[in-house]
Structures are given as structure tokens and as C-alpha cells.
Amino acid sequence: MNGLADQGMLELGPETLEYRMIGPRPGDAPTLVLLHEGLGCVGMWNDFPDKLAAATGCGVFVYSRAGYGKSSPVKLPRPISYMHDEARESLPRLLERIGFQRGVLVGHSDGASIAAIYAGSHQDHRVRGLVLMAPHFIVEDVSIKSIAEAREAYNNGDLRARLAKWHPNVDVAFRGWNDVWLNNDFRQWDISEELAYIRVPILIVQGEDDQYGTIRQIEIAQEECYCPVDVALLPGVKHNPAREAPEVTLRTVSEFVDRILRRHEQAAFAA
Template structure:
């Protein structure tokens, strides 16, 4: 049986190059819109591990992931993240990706803060986004989220812990960690939310969350589902934490695949 194949390449933006990986399903050239993955605050292409391959095989769609500027194998980010960085990704990195790959149609799938970015992309191109999937997405700044970040900050302050990030981000690891912690804990970020973007989402939406997510309570999927303008399916897993696609990739891919078949039929 033919295997899923991958292709790595870089695309140019006005601030530096972005590293991109494309998974092609074993079934051959897919006719349906590809799935674009948006990683979390400490994530990158490599940290999706084998989930994109499983997703490509389960859905029969191409899967595309990219390292945001400052992450993974992409070029360094020379500044700080401001309070609008979630929405700005739709007009910045993702816009360049769309243009370079000529993506007329796409499915947006985002994990954690990447879920917010996926929402922003679906809102920015409502006629071109076939479907949207959020996993463990934060819809607003919650005390549980901030407490989880504070705990992680203490953990990463221990000797050798930053090496965990250097494995994936190289010399950019300190910036990646600082960007996550300082941006979310900054006073001017306290009022941030996805409300306006969610009201502009017209495509079908699947909201995934774990009830033991240490970075966000079930209030987040409730708010996402309540505000989106299009049809919504919500699934909160009992016993799952912040990364369901790592805790049970088979369950996530099976649910995403069956939902996509129904949501995009016709």
C-alpha cells in the first residue's frame, strides 16, 4: 500500500522565511481542500509529530503545517508579540502561505492559541474556508490559563528545562518561551478575546476540548460554539488534557474525518 509522502519547503514573507511541510495522503492527489494546521504557543511543525500523517490518511486530504515566524525552522522574529498577534497571523503568515501555495479553498485546524488563529483565518476569508476545527482553543483570557502559564514558567526556570525547547526551536527557544509568557501575562492582553472574529465565522465548526485542560476550562468551547455564526458541533472529552491529538490521536482523527465528511458534503 502506498505511504503518505511529505514535502518540506520555505516561503518568503516581508519579515523572513517560513518553514512549511505538506503531507500528501496515500490515496493520491486529493480533490478536497487541504487542512492547514496552526500550532500552539510553544509548538512547531515537528511537534505535531505523526498526527498530520494520520490526519491525511484518515481524511484523504492534504495536510499543511508551517512554523510561524520565530518558531521551529522559520526565521527569527525580530520583535515582540503585541496584543493583537492572534488575529494578525491571518493577515501575516497565513496570507503569505495562501498566496505561495495558491490555496483557493482550505480547512483551518488550530490547537491552543493556534485555534484562535484558525478562527481568525476563517473569519478573514469566510468564502474560502470550507470548515474550521479548534482544539483546546482559548477564546478569552481566563484565570486557569494564566495559572497554567505561571506554573509552566516556574518549570522552565529549572536548570536544563529550556533544552526541551532548543531541540525544536534552536537558538530561538528563549524568545519562544518569553513570547508566550510575557504576552499572555501582560496587563494589556487581559481583555483579549475571539468574540468579534467568531461572529464572522460562517463555515461549519467543530470545537474540541478536554475537560481536564490545564490551560482552559470548558467555558472556552461553550463560548466558541455560542458565538460562531455557522453550524457548530462541540465535543468535550472526559479525562483529556490540553493536547487531545497527542493523548489519543486515533480518536481525534476519526472524529475530525467523519465530521468533515458530513460538514463539507455537497
Template sequence: MDTDIVQIPFDGRSIDIEYQWLRAERMTRPLVVFLHEGLGSISMWRDFPRQFCEAGDFRGLVFSRYGYGGSTPRPHAEKWGADFMHRQAREALPALFEALDIGPGRRHGKPWLLGHSDGGSIALIHAASFPDAVDGLTVLAPHIIVEDLSVRSIAVTRETYLQTDLRDRLARHHHDVDSAFWGWNDIWLNPDFRRFDLRPLLHDIRCPALAVQGEDDEYGTMEQIEGIQRYAPQTVLLKLARCGHSPHRDQSGALTAAAVAFINTHTSNIK
């Protein structure tokens, strides 16, 4: 897998962000930016972004956030605060878009954001904070509040990381797997993170939104997407049977068909 590196300013220093363009030559088609989950990276998406872009005849941008994949690792002594997703949405993502010439009036135009789990939450925060900067959202198993179910499952994941081969499997996808895992796990299990709540922001989202949740999601209930629709009533819900926390793996066909149709119906980038 060939990826590139771009440097962006973040937290008073320059950091490397690993990224990959997909079908970049399709300049008249919508651009979909993929935002990965809390333990994700470019390679953790596997083939889904490319297959999704081919199905919709879209362009794509996949990247690994700070601390993940081939991007600059989080120093082990650096502890993320309860606002870590807000900072990614309001500081790191705009800096990346500027560096890659994405956004209104720029070469690559306004993107669609497709985010999974933490990446879905970051997409929601970005769209609420910069309502004119995105064409639309597709969020898969996003978090708008911290539920007991989420905390219990993340605590189980901690034990799995310590006691099984999960660390070795994740290490294939991150330059510093312990940095990636503990950055995510420590803040999610920090009692201060219980105050994480996106509901006050959601009414600022003006773009079309498709919110997707699996009926068997072990990290969140349907309240996570139903809550989005209450505050942003233009949101369309997709509830998938026989689907856990990763709709793009468990129900890839159903998700792709629905999301491609949604983007093609609502995007302003089709020419």
C-alpha cells in the same frame, strides 16, 4: 523530517516560513492546514498531521509560524502586542496562502484549518475575517478569552522553563528556543493581554466548525468552546474525557475519528 522554506512579507520585511506538504498528490481531496500551539512547530506536532491525513485521505500543510521551529526567529528585543494572534491570522497567514497558491480560485483551493490552542484562536480569527476563504474549522483547546486558569498555568510553565529541562526539550524543535518561549510567555503574562477577547468576531464565522476541549485541560475551561457555539451556532462541540490541553496526543483516536467524519460531511472539496 524534510521541510521547505518560503519567504513572505510581514511587518515591513521578508521572513522565512518553514513548511511541509503531506500527501500533496491527492489533489482532489480536502486540504487540511495545521496551525500549532503557542510553543509549537512542525516537529512538535510529531506524527499527528500525517496520521490524520492518512486516516481521512486528505492533503495536509504543516508550517511553523514566525518565531518558531525553523522559521525566522523573533528578535529578542521585539515584544509582541496583545494583537499578535490577530496579526498572524490577518497578515501572516494570508501571505503564506498567497505564496503557496492556496485559497478560492487558486491551485490548492479553499483549506480546512485545524488549529491547536493559540493556533485554534488564529484559525477562528482568520475564518471570521475572511469568511469565504476557508471550507471549515477544527479547533482544539482554542482561546477566545483569557481565563485566570490560563494565566496561572502559563506562570507555572515559566517556572518550569527556568528550573527544569523543559528548555532543553523545547530546543530540539526551535532554532532559537528562548525567542520562541519568551515571545509566547511574556505576552500571555502581560496584564494588557487580559483584554484579548474573540467573542465580538465569532458571529462572522459562517463555515462549519468543530470545537474540541479536554475535560482536564489545565489551560482553559469548557467556556472556551461553549462560547464559540453561542456566537457561531453551527459549531459542533466535542468534549473529551481523560484529556488535557492536547487532544491530538491525549485522545488521538477519538479526535481523529470525529474530525475526519466532520470534514468529510461538510467539505466542498470532495470530488
């Protein structure tokens, strides 16, 4: 896609997706593609994309998946396969549409799971590494407990009002995520098999106090992956490292990105 503006709406088949592009465009430098959490969107990354672009010199592409932010809504209920569908159908079209040439997928929560599914399903040599913040590879009891508490806060607290500031179709955004995770059939969701097919380095950043997942998620990656898996387990941090520990998260992610991109450049130069 030529002439990618700083922000706008991207037509992608039946979907219209909100996006921001910070720094150099995909044809001029590596691109970090940010995939948001289950209730996230472009705006909810705050200034993390801008700081990431400044720290790495890479372009940073941020977008809201269908059903979130200002992107087009989706039909409810979402299928249990919604993260696989995103990784295998929407994300490949998006990368092609923006002219992605080389870079790293940076995902948070649901977005981290989508990035892992993509890398385990596609041998895409443009993707040089994965940054997975608070990823889910299986469904844990702690996940269900916290997601049930989120439903209570949405129905009877102020969560709906807070999310409505970011999501014009707030019920679609919330229920599209919450209803799937609390569906009994979703308890069997497990993407550990995909991890064995990932062929690029991975960085996992997780808070020690993550209310949506335990260190079992990290252990699964270490057990199943044949690729290198770096881990940053952050004390005193819950489910959102980029928001709760922005400095250490930015430094950890930037150092990983610099290292793997430099390694590729050196290998290409040597060849």
C-alpha cells in the same frame, strides 16, 4: 505555488517559514492547513498530520509560524495583537503562496484562535470549515495560572531543554508566547466578536481536564456563533487532544472533515 516539495522553507515576505506537505497538493485535492499551539512547530505535531492525510485523502500542510521551529525569529516583545497580526497578515499570504484552493483550517490552542480570527475577519470561500482544538476566545484565570507555572518550569526546570530540541531560537519561541500572555494588558484580549462573523461549520475538540482553558471557551462559541458548532469534550484529556487521545481525535476530526467537504461537493454537483 507550483512544485510544493514534501518539506522545506517558504519565503513569505520578510519571513522564512519551515513547512511540510503530506499527500496531494492543493491543486489536486482539498487541503488541511494545520496551525500549531503557542509553543509548537512542524515537528511537534509528530505523526498526526500523516495520519490525518491517510484518513481523509486530503493534502495536509503544516508550518511553523515565525519565531518557532526552524522558521525565522521575531523581535521581542511580541505585540499583544500577535494572533490578530498572524491571522490578518501572515496567514492570508501563506494561503495564497501555497496555492490553497479549498479545505479546512485545523488549529490547536493559539493556532485555533488564529484560525477563528481569520475566519471571522475574511469571507474566504475556500475555507469550508474550522477544527479548533483547545481554542482560546478569552483569557481565563486558569490560563494565566498554567502559563505562570510554565514560566517557572522554563526558568528553573527542564522545560527549556525540552523545547530547545524543537526550537533553535528557544528563548524567542518561549518568551514570545509567555511574556504576552502574562502581560496584564493581555487580560482584556477577547475574540468573541470575531466568532459572530464566521460562516462555516466549526468543530471544537477540548479535553475535560484542559489546564489552559475551561468549558467556558466552548460556551462562548455556542453563544456567539451563528454557524454550526460541533463539540467533542474528551474525558481524561488535558490541553493536547492530538497527542493525549490520538485515536479519538483523529476519528473525530476526520469524520467532521469528510462530512463538510462531501456536503460542498454534493452542493456543487447539484448546482
